[in-house]
Amino acid sequence: xxxxxxxxxxxxxxxxxxxxxxxxxxxxxxxxxxxxxxxxxxxxxxxxxxxxxxxxxxxxxxxxxxxxxxxxxxxxxxxxxxxxxxxxxxxxxxxxxxxxxxxxxxxxxxxxxxxxxxxxxxxxxxxxxxxxxxxxxxxxxxxxxxxxxxxxxxxxxxxxxxxxxxxxxxxxxxxxxxxxxxxxxxxxxxxxxxxxxxxxxxxxxxxxxxxxxxxxxxxxxxxxxxxxxxxxxxxxxxxxxxxxxxxxxxxxxxxxxxxxxxxxxxxxxxxxxxxxxxxxxxxxxxxxxxxxxxxxxxxxxxxxxxxx
Amino acid sequence: xxxxxxxxxxxxxxxxxxxxxxxxxxxxxxxxxxxxxxxxxxxxxxxxxxxxxxxxxxxxxxxxxxxxxxxxxxxxxxxxxxxxxxxxxxxxxxxxxxxxxxxxxxxxxxxxxxxxxxxxxxxxxxxxxxxxxxxxxxxxxxxxxxxxxxxxxxxxxxxxxxxxxxxxxxxxxxxxxxxxxxxxxxxxxxxxxxxxxxxxxxxxxxxxxxxxxxxxxxxxxxxxxxxxxxxxxxxxxxxxxxxxxxxxxxxxxxxxxxxxxxxxxxxxxxxxxxxxxxxxxxxxxxxxxxxxxxxxxxxxxxxxxxxxxxxxxxxxxxxxxxxxxxxxxxxxxxxxxxxxxxxxxxxxxxxxxxxxxxxxxxxxxxxxxxxxxxxxxxxxxxxxxxxxxxxxxxxxxxxxxxxxxxxxxxxxxxxxxxxxxxxxxxxxxxxxxxxxxxxxxxxxxxxxxxxxxxxxxxxxxxxxxxxxxxxxxxx
Numbered sequence: 069x070x071x072x073x074x075x076x077x078x079x080x081x082x083x084x085x086x087x088x089x090x091x092x093x094x095x096x097x098x099x100x101x102x103x104x105x106x107x108x109x110x111x112x113x114x115x116x117x118x119x120x121x122x123x124x125x126x127x128x129x130x131x132x133x134x135x136x137x138x139x140x141x142x143x144x145x146x147x148x149x150x151x152x153x154x155x156x157x158x159x160x161x162x163x164x165x166x167x168x169x170x171x172x173x174x175x176x177x178x179x180x181x182x183x184x185x186x187x188x189x190x191x192x193x194x195x196x197x198x199x200x201x202x203x204x205x206x207x208x209x210x211x212x213x214x215x216x217x218x219x220x221x222x223x224x225x226x227x228x229x230x231x232x233x234x235x236x237x238x239x240x241x242x243x244x245x246x247x248x249x250x251x252x253x254x255x256x257x258x259x260x261x262x263x264x265x266x267x268x269x270x271x272x273x274x275x276x277x278x279x280x281x282x283x284x285x286x287x288x289x290x291x292x293x294x295x296x297x298x299x300x301x302x303x304x305x306x307x308x309x310x311x312x313x314x315x316x317x318x319x320x321x322x323x324x325x326x327x328x329x330x331x332x333x334x335x336x337x338x339x340x341x342x343x344x345x346x347x348x349x350x351x352x353x354x355x356x357x358x359x360x361x362x363x364x365x366x367x368x369x370x371x372x373x374x375x376x
Numbered sequence: 377x378x379x380x381x382x383x384x385x386x387x388x389x390x391x392x393x394x395x396x397x398x399x400x401x402x403x404x405x406x407x408x409x410x411x412x413x414x415x416x417x418x419x420x421x422x423x424x425x426x427x428x429x430x431x432x433x434x435x436x437x438x439x440x441x442x443x444x445x446x447x448x449x450x451x452x453x454x455x456x457x458x459x460x461x462x463x464x465x466x467x468x469x470x471x472x473x474x475x476x477x478x479x480x481x482x483x484x485x486x487x488x489x490x491x492x493x494x495x496x497x498x499x500x501x502x503x504x505x506x507x508x509x510x511x512x513x514x515x516x517x518x519x520x521x522x523x524x525x526x527x528x529x530x531x532x533x534x535x536x537x538x539x540x541x542x543x544x545x546x547x548x549x550x551x552x553x554x555x556x557x558x559x560x561x562x563x564x565x566x567x568x569x570x571x572x573x574x575x576x577x578x579x580x581x582x583x584x585x586x587x588x589x590x591x592x593x594x595x596x597x598x599x600x601x602x603x604x605x606x607x608x609x610x611x612x613x614x615x616x617x618x619x620x621x622x623x624x625x626x627x628x629x630x631x632x633x634x635x636x637x638x639x640x641x642x643x644x645x646x647x648x649x650x651x652x653x654x655x656x657x658x659x660x661x662x663x664x665x666x667x668x669x670x671x672x673x674x675x676x677x678x679x680x681x682x683x684x685x686x687x688x689x690x691x692x693x694x695x696x697x698x699x700x701x702x703x704x705x706x707x708x709x710x711x712x713x714x715x716x717x718x719x720x721x722x723x724x725x726x727x728x729x730x731x732x733x734x735x736x737x738x739x740x741x742x743x744x745x746x747x748x749x750x751x752x753x754x755x756x757x758x759x760x761x762x763x764x765x766x767x768x769x770x771x772x773x774x775x776x777x778x779x780x781x782x783x784x785x786x787x788x789x790x791x792x793x794x795x796x797x798x799x800x801x802x803x804x805x806x807x808x809x810x811x812x813x814x815x816x817x818x819x820x821x822x823x824x825x826x827x828x829x830x831x832x833x834x835x836x837x838x839x840x841x842x843x844x845x846x847x848x849x850x851x
Contacts, residue, residue, distance in 0.1 A: 069547050069554075071551070073393070076558070079826065079829070082830070220382050222837055
């Protein structure tokens with residue numbers, strides 16, 4: 069019997085030996101808040117592309133800002149540094165690439181436990197206003213609580229591999245699609261037919277959002293919804309795919325709960341293809357322009373309406 | 377707790393270590409404590425209900441076994457025990473429906489459905505066997521609680537009979553079982569992560585292309601049958617393997633069902649512990665009671681049996697229809713069985729031909745029935761039925777569309793793993809001369825076996841998606 073346990077220990081030992089030291093010394097997502105053998109720009113490049121949730125949450129724990137941005141990849145493009153410069157207040161962008169509504173809700177509660185929040189900019193897109201079940205925030209929180217899980221996470225292992233390959237062997241891994249902007253543009257517009265199929269009522273998540281608004285209202289936290297701007301090509305797909313009623317309902321839902329900055333409108337900004345890398349995502353320059361407009365006294369590219 | 381999580385693995389290892397270190401007399405207590413602790417992690421109230429149900433059945437069975445309780449009183453006692461168990465099972469199955477219609481509070485942290493179907497059937501089977509005097513009632517309460525609450529079998533079976541459950545005897549057998557157990561767990565992990573989850577991704581891909589690519593719907597129907605099988609088989613492998621780590625043998629749940637040449641054979645190889653349970657406690661008694669009705673009795677017994685199998689999964693229209701469809705299949709199979717056997721005796725080639733074609737037909741029939749199983753809403757079901765044949769006019773073309781559109785690498789990986797595990801396993805079980813050319817995996821040198829294990833673990837870890845749960849745990 070003892071032989072079996074010994075053999076099991078011997079079997080598992082190489083796994084630990086091969087996994088634990090590299091992951092600990094590379095620390096691709098900065099969980100251990102220590103100096104890494106890999107330069108920060110490389111870790112940031114792969115970490116943010118592989119799992120933005122895991123990248124942002126440990127950093128937020130170390131340095132929580134009272135003003136946060138929540139949402140999906142569209143919202144994640146807005147540079148919090150630029151907002152901090154404009155307003156003089158610390159902002160943290162906790163929106164994620166591939167983020168779901170569920171993740172935004174979980175992130176709000178996560179952030180509210182770390183610091184007394186002052187302002188919340190809750191980014192929303194019609195394509196993500198549903199009850200899609202993925203919630204990477206729970207997984208990331210578990211890893212923060214139990215770092216042993218970090219060593220066995222497939223994103224962590226994969227990112228460690230990319231970090232080491234880039235830093236030590238100068239092998240750059242390209243995680244972005246290898247197609248032209250035009251081809252990718254067309255495929256993303258086509259993909260909307262899939263994303264809008266996920267549109268069902270967000271169900272109980274609507275109540276969860278309402279709870280967040282009530283929580284903020286009770287504690288004097290300013291909360292605003294931001295409907296992120298898509299290029300007009302993507303806006304047109306709402307009519308083409310016959311989901312216009314649901315789209316209007318989505319905007320009404322938000323407006324009934326809190327103030328809304330609706331940037332997903334036909335404007336000079338959203339008509340310019342050079343502002344976008346694909347129908348949904350702003351380029352860095354355009355994102356900065358939007359931030360400057362949104363945090364100005366009277367935004368011209370977003371309409372304000374809604375509760376209060 | 378996710379069965380594929382580090383936390384669950386650590387729980388199993390620590391519990392097994394403590395279990396094997398414990399003196400033999402203390403082992404049932406260790407097992408009970410671990411099982412109730414794990415179940416209590418999900419819901420302390422549900423763990424309490426499980427314990428109360430177990431104690432109740434233990435006491436009831438002891439009473440059934442005594443000379444004082446005879447005749448009508450025995451029947452009433454058994455009926456009371458069974459009704460109590462079935463009522464709770466029915467309540468658990470009904471709660472999601474009530475909650476959907478706003479007639480019940482969310483029971484997320486109060487009551488959980490985890491394992492209720494399985495342990496209810498375990499306990500019912502035991503009580504009925506004692507009533508039938510198949511074997512005497514257990515006298516060891518801790519041993520019985522260990523059997524009823526045995527945590528590896530709680531999420532999704534297999535449904536073990538009380539007389540099969542034995543704590544480890546000698547160290548040598550236990551050591552062999554442990555080795556078998558670890559290998560079996562790894563096999564389950566491979567089936568889940570490399571096959572079932574990848575098939576799930578394929579189906580999500582096809583779903584996302586509707587309605588433009590309705591010609592792929594028949595592929596999705598076939599894939600769902602495979603996904604369900606590998607997902608559930610993986611769960612069974614992990615359960616059987618985990619039990620073996622404790623030196624406890626579990627019954628098998630699958631015997632390569634998609635190689636069955638007939639529907640009757642299919643149900644003798646699919647979810648065997650449930651099928652055999654219902655055969656022993658529902659079908660056979662009903663068949664005996666209706667034997668004077670001839671073929672009508674057979675039709676009734678099969679229909680009741682299959683409807684029960686359908687509804688066991690859930691109180692839903694889709695599950696009911698699934699059960700009814702299979703009752704039609706089995707009735708046709710049974711009523712024509714005699715004539716077919718006579719025909720095959722005269723025409724042996726036809727028999728061989730059927731054995732080759734049969735599995736494909738059975739697979740198609742099962743895949744069709746699972747449309748109702750999978751589609752949650754009526755509109756979804758009708759959509760699937762309307763478009764199921766769209767791609768069958770040009771099947772190769774739709775297969776190509778799928779293969780090149782999804783991911784050739786992942787398709788290849790799934791195909792390879794399926795052939796190796798399923799076809800290879802089936803041929804081994806039939807003592808195929810072809811497979812005899814290759815050495816058994818267990819006969820390979822340790823270094824080779826360990827290398828394969830490492831590759832399997834690395835592949836599974838890379839492919840494992842945290843958010844994909846086992847399908848059959850929900851039943």
